[in-house]
Structures are given as C-alpha cells and as structure tokens.
Amino acid sequence: MRPVKCVLLMVSSWLIFSAFAQAAIDVYDFKTKHQEEQFKELTSTLRCPKCQNNTIGDSNSEIAQDLRQKVYEMTREGQSSEEIVQYMTDRYGNFVTYDPPFTLATAVLWFGPLLVVILGFTIMVMNSRKKTLSDQPQRQWDSEKEARLQDLLKDRQNGGKR
Incomplete structure (x- = not known):
C-alpha cells in the first residue's frame, strides 16, 4: 500500500471510531454548579429498575437513559433532590432507591x-x-437390678473370678 492510502485509511478509521465513542458519552449542561452536583448525586443513588444492582448513572439500559434524562430535566427546572426522588418512587416504587423507607x-x-x-x-x-x-424407655430401678449391679461390682473387685 502506498503511504498516502495508509494515512487516509488510518484517519478514516480514527474518525469512525471516535464517532462511536462520542455517541456513548452523554453531555449535560447545567445552569449552576449546584445543579450539576445534584444530578451526579441522584444518578449515583437511584437504582435502575431493569438492572436492579446498578445505578442509573452506571447502567446503559434504555430505561436508565430515560431516567437520567428525566433527572436532568427536573434538575434544570430547579426541583430539589427530594422532589425528584419522590417523583421516581411514585412512578417506580421504593425499589428505585437503595435506602427504602x-x-x-x-x-x-x-x-x-x-x-x-x-x-x-x-x-x-x-x-x-x-x-x-x-x-429413653421408662425404666424403674428395682431391687433385682441393684443386686445384679452389686454382683458385677464384686466380680470386678475379685478380678473377674467367681
């Protein structure tokens, strides 16, 4: 292959792969730093209903993407964390939080x-x-058993001789 074709192939491959990488990253713009921190906190504390043990920030499922988008919209509207969590629990139940009431x-x-x-x-x-x-059967200790025990003890003292 000629060097020009090789360079063109590498550049086109780089552009294609970088387009895929860009598509996987969600970029959110916030009005204030507080809103950005609130969004990060909520996406790391709300559970994905489909994945069950992943947060909506960690999951790539469609429902997690929808929930991230809803959290972003509500955060941009200025709603508090409590209001957003209440909305999510009303819609998805207490399971959506890692610390249910x-x-x-x-x-x-x-x-x-x-x-x-x-x-x-x-x-x-x-x-x-x-x-x-x-x-244990109910056994009574009687005089016959006592006499037998005494005989056995005497035999033992005599060295087993009768």
Whole structure:
C-alpha cells in the first residue's frame, strides 16, 4: 500500500471510531454548579429498575437513559433532590432507591428472615427434646437390678473370678 492510502485509511478509521465513542458519552449542561452536583448525586443513588444492582448513572439500559434524562430535566427546572426522588418512587416504587423507607411491605423483608430462623430453631429444639424423652424407655430401678449391679461390682473387685 502506498503511504498516502495508509494515512487516509488510518484517519478514516480514527474518525469512525471516535464517532462511536462520542455517541456513548452523554453531555449535560447545567445552569449552576449546584445543579450539576445534584444530578451526579441522584444518578449515583437511584437504582435502575431493569438492572436492579446498578445505578442509573452506571447502567446503559434504555430505561436508565430515560431516567437520567428525566433527572436532568427536573434538575434544570430547579426541583430539589427530594422532589425528584419522590417523583421516581411514585412512578417506580421504593425499589428505585437503595435506602427504602420502613413500611409494612419492607418490614416483611427486614424481619421475615429473622422470624424464619427463630421459628426453625424453635422447631429443632422442640423436636430434639421430644426425641430424647421418647427414646429413653421408662425404666424403674428395682431391687433385682441393684443386686445384679452389686454382683458385677464384686466380680470386678475379685478380678473377674467367681
């Protein structure tokens, strides 16, 4: 290949790849530094409903992109972080936040496993007590058993001779 063709190929490849890289980066303009900080905080604290363990800032899913755009618009309109989070929880439920409020629905999630462990432990203890009581037959110590024990002890003292 000639050097000119090689240079043209490299430049065109560079332009094509840089266009793809530019398309992947979202650029947001804000009126104030406070709005930019609020946007960064919200995109790092709101959870993506599709990805579940990624923030909307980390996720590339379509819904995360839509949520980032909505957060950007609401931030530019001057709404507070609380108003934006309230809007998101009204629309997507408490799941969209990493720190959901304590409600009856979340109480089941918090106390359910603890109750299962306590219930399981209680059942295990009750079953083990029941088995130990039922495994041992009711035997009475009588004079015949006492005489036999005494004979065995005498045999042992005599070295096993009768």
